[in-house]
Amino acid sequence: MTLFEMIIWSPSPEIFTIPGLDHPVRWYGLLFALGFILAQQVMYWIFKSEGKNVKDVDQLTMYLVIAVVVGARLGHCLFYNPGYYLSNPFEILKIWEGGLASHGGAIGMLIALYLYSRKHADQSYMWILDRVAIVTVLVGACIRFGNLMNSEIIGLPTGTDSGIVFARSVEDMFKNLDPRIEEVSFDQVEDQSITESGKVPMMISLTYKRGVELTPDHAKLFFESTIPRAIDRYHEVGKHIAISSNQGIKYDTFMSRGAQHATVEVLGIPRHPGQLYEALACVIMFLILAHIWFHHRTQIKTGFLFGLFMVMLWSERFVVEFFKENQEAWEASIPLNMGQWLSIPMFIIGLVVLIKSWGFTKKQ
Template identity: 45%
Template sequence: MLSYIVWSPKPYIVDLGFTELRWYGLLFALGFIISQQIMFHIFKKEGKSEKEVEVLTFYMVIATIIGARLGHVLFYEPAKYLSNPLDILKVWEGGLASHGGAAGILIALYLFSRKYKDISYLWILDRIVIVVAITATLIRTGNFVNSEIIGLPTDSNYGVVFGRDVETRINYLNTAIEDVSIEKASAQEGVDYEFNHPIELSIEYSAGNDIDVVKNYTEKTLTDYLQNEQITEHAVFGSKPKIQYSEKDGKVTATIYGEGIPRHPAQLYEGISHFFLFLLLFYLWNKNRSGLADGRLFGIFLIGSFGLRFFYEFLKENQVAFEENLALNMGQWLSIPLVLAGVYFIIMSFKAEKGIKS
């Protein structure tokens, strides 16, 4: 029972009634705030105007959002969005692609380097990837909080049972259901744990519901619904699961015992990798900024970020149905040219460095 985690936090920090302050949005914004402060430091150390950082931040925010959104539209669901173009503007519904964000950033930085003649394209690319790495860390953390971009099932001792989708689906099943929670099963007298990853699903019914009515609904309608494939990909309860009932303050709670499906926390793999990539890039810049050939840091980032992305995709669920018929999924196909570009820029930087020394 110590070999897995049940993860099901609320996606929002506070519900304001008319809207919600969400963790993903906060972490996304925090990435740009931290990035701006780091770029202030970099520009100051290299004798550049700090006012240019404010313009750079504007370019980056716009390019990231537009690029990531259009990347998802074109790479993953073109038919859906081209038939309903106005839906492209509904960014709050989700759907951002990191490869599209990368393309947007490359274009924006080219325009930025044209605007400021004292800043070359490769120079700014080498610096911007430092903060892109830390921003990617925070964005992937936001994906983990949202229980999205989940990994494939695993028997590893760090598997995560993502329970939020199960909770959400059951919560909207009946207006009599007031609250739903899923967590690791705690030791209960009379419950035989034949599962490797025991979980308990607690369903609280609103006050005033007769316990016999609750039992009838839970053991028939609800038990049947739990066989839905959108449920069983996260938790399996069986056709006749063990159920315990309790009553407090006029509210009946049904606790259903089942087997959790641990999955790779692929979002954290990418997030942690990008954090270490950030540390490496910042260290290399801080130690060698005066003698580092242009393109070196950019090349390292492309290989590190998209090379690891290529391999992590083997541990992740495909995002859209058409990927099931591909030898490699869309994320992997889009990563290959970026990794090759990284190799190219590193080779060119060493050639340039050799030319300078000779």
């Protein structure tokens, strides 16, 4: 065992649908918004504590929201797939299809905060960077929890029986292959006869809609032919479950309380929860930065918090990337992935600011 027992993770990314609206409310959007709401409340407290105009926080929030969304979207398009998006510029606007890069969001924030500081003589560029650094990691934690609810930005296989099996795509596969399936659930099973290295036996339970009955021939075709082919064909499924190479697929069908049920035994592939690693790291960084500001802001020099934030954040990002899947296939051909290459200059900027903040008298 490494960090924890195996967890099978398959939450719906959608919370509910508002009547009359086509797009449902999703966890990612809610947590994204929650991050900025929490950040705004903390900034109210910071501004009030330091005698600044609290009303400026509303304008600051607007600068940051626009900067993060636009910067993160442009960053994803230009850093990871520039050829496609430059040839299809209107695709850049389709933010609802996904694709945000934290490095782009960071660059957008640096530009936006510079423009903001130009309009507020009592808030120098470095002063506002120090304060915004505290809440940025709070927003980052919420966004990464949103990624977890979306089952995206997943980690590499742990190679052990500990980790998370991201089973959402598996659930979707079964329902797409047979729309008569009403419910899909997962459980870990103790079956040492089908254990393979880095994989854990798990049971998939299917509940069909009322009135559905599986004939032996249909069940044989579906479970022994259709399902194995689908696992091999769909990469998003095959990287989370596998069929035992020794015993093949094991299944059973039965009626219970007037409904058709079926169970399928497969092997789950536990992976590192990359989103959770980053979310927890962001929470820790928030506590560190908030503690330093609250207890030592009269002793530290301007720029110290921002420099420390940059060093911690991009160091963490560089390390965690070793445990995460690459966002694009071409990244496998380079020594470090794009996220790591982009983190290096960010880290250097933070280190330079941190060193300089040790050598100068604090200014505001």
